[in-house]
Amino acid sequence: MPLASSVRAALAASLVLAAAGALAQNAPLQPRELPARRIPVPSTVSPELQQLIGQPLRTGWNTPPTTPEGWKQLAESLRAAAAPNVQAMRERLKVRVEPGTLGGVKIYTVTPETIRPENRERTLVQVHGGCYVLNPAEAALPEAMLIAAIGGYRVIAVDYRMPPEAYFPAALDDSMAVYRAVIAKTDPRRVGLIGTSAGGALVLEMGLRAKQLDVPLPGAIASGTPMSDSTKTGDTFHTNEMLDNVLVSPEGFCDAAAAFYANGHDLKDPLISPVYGDMGGFPPTILTSGTRDLLLSNTVRVHRKLRNLGIESFLQVYEGQSHAHYGRDDRIPEVREAFGEIAYFFNKHLGK
């Protein structure tokens, strides 16, 4: 190596490796220019997960509906298309699913073959995802079935009202109504909240709302890849764009749906973007994401926020996974692993 080149490299590397470089002040912030790349499916995950990771970008990711009727039609089409898969999952997981109402809200009670003895006095409230607009009725159930079966828990799944029937804050109001009905009969320390994506945001919003209303907080919260910032802010909205094959882009499907739900309300309201809320006093929380998740930043930002408040908060990030891959199908080993972690978390932190 020529000396001049060595010295040049040394000067650069001294900033990079010696962990003691002076900070440039007021330097202009240059974006990173990334060349086009081909990203292989990783060899470091199960064959079943490789199949998910290898799927192309979600069809129609950049052509969301533009009318209330279009959203409703899409939600219904999805529900119908999902129904057989939900049914098959229910059979594989051997859970019982009973529709009902609680606190005036439509729910499903999901019961595993065996409720674990330590969970007899405990209840989980599950709040489904789907960008606040999708997954009505049984399409809401996979996460509830997974945690019921893998954790041995009784689960109340909230089938909250959605646009165009009801806009913000209907989803939150309905979830709170169910939660309040549950804690009327069960010590809140024995009640856990669980949700993914919009549901991951809603369980955080429920904590914020409970504080506002002086309602007791639950004993533990599981928030998966939360839509914690609906203002499209966060580094992985950019770095994982076109890599995450579920959400694909902040200019895609899900942020359009969140805006449809907000119905003109400020997207930075902590009850829509909970990363901006005051989470002081929150119970122990587990957060789950993946390295390709468009919402990895929205997940780690909540984790840092909770940790900086001194709250017990546990982060799980799964290799190669896009948004909410961790809850996709019970036959994927990493899905059973993720719900095993969540079950372990609830078991450790909920009141006995």
Place this chain on the structure above:
Amino acid sequence: MPLASSVRAALAASLVLAAAGALAQNAPLQPRELPARRIPVPSTVSPELQQLIGQPLRTGWNTPPTTPEGWKQLAESLRAAAAPNVQAMRERLKVRVEPGTLGGVKIYTVTPETIRPENRERTLVQVHGGCYVLNPAEAALPEAMLIAAIGGYRVIAVDYRMPPEAYFPAALDDSMAVYRAVIAKTDPRRVGLIGTSAGGALVLEMGLRAKQLDVPLPGAIASGTPMSDSTKTGDTFHTNEMLDNVLVSPEGFCDAAAAFYANGHDLKDPLISPVYGDMGGFPPTILTSGTRDLLLSNTVRVHRKLRNLGIESFLQVYEGQSHAHYGRDDRIPEVREAFGEIAYFFNKHLGK
């Protein structure tokens, strides 16, 4: 939205959002084709960290030395260039640094202005990074100074032999010699190991080696963005390529250095790539990485491995950070935050 398009979207989305899609079997695994992109510096980190994130790719990242003499020359240039910054950091952090030898190995003893009362009987052993080849002498010290000052710990920093003076397993042998000398005088449950990058791998390798030698394990391990897989395997080697401005690419500087250290030895040996080792029985471990870290996958793979063994393991992932940004400079708020987390972890898990 036309019905045909709606149904097509529905069928795709049913796989995507309802979490219950059937798994395609034996489908060919398609890579993801990413277009060229411009990634802005995130607004979601401190101004000080923004300066680091906005730095261009490390100069000379793809032209590592090709001869032993070139590596030695580079290491010496880096050491000399880093020295003033290390000195300034030492003064800001008000730590005392004393060179010495322990177990026949060169060390520095790093002492904070005040050792916290609960840490009087505790010692940390710090094993520096630098791709197994760089950061001799005082260039090794920033991490040791950060945890000494922020955690109130006495720290022994290992200045292990490096190529071309000594190849694999010299770095590990020297680190073990120091560790054995420390635990000869201090209950191993009161001894913590801390390292980043190659040092993050070495502290894991020390756990594996201690098991082989029937030496007692330490009380806790802090492994930052470990080079846990020197075979260039892991999803973020690809997804964060050209985004991480420190390591830049698996075809860059650091993997060339690791191969130089291995000196022909199998790179998949768990004592070089500890993710392949049996970590059963490991003590509590904290792992630290960033969303842009080329080694994010190597970090989360170790986290999952430890968790699946039932070991208490805590993952911290920082917004927007490239490889080892979290230990760069004590004036960056997120650096103090990260070392605050590590100090909290050691305080909670080391024997009193």
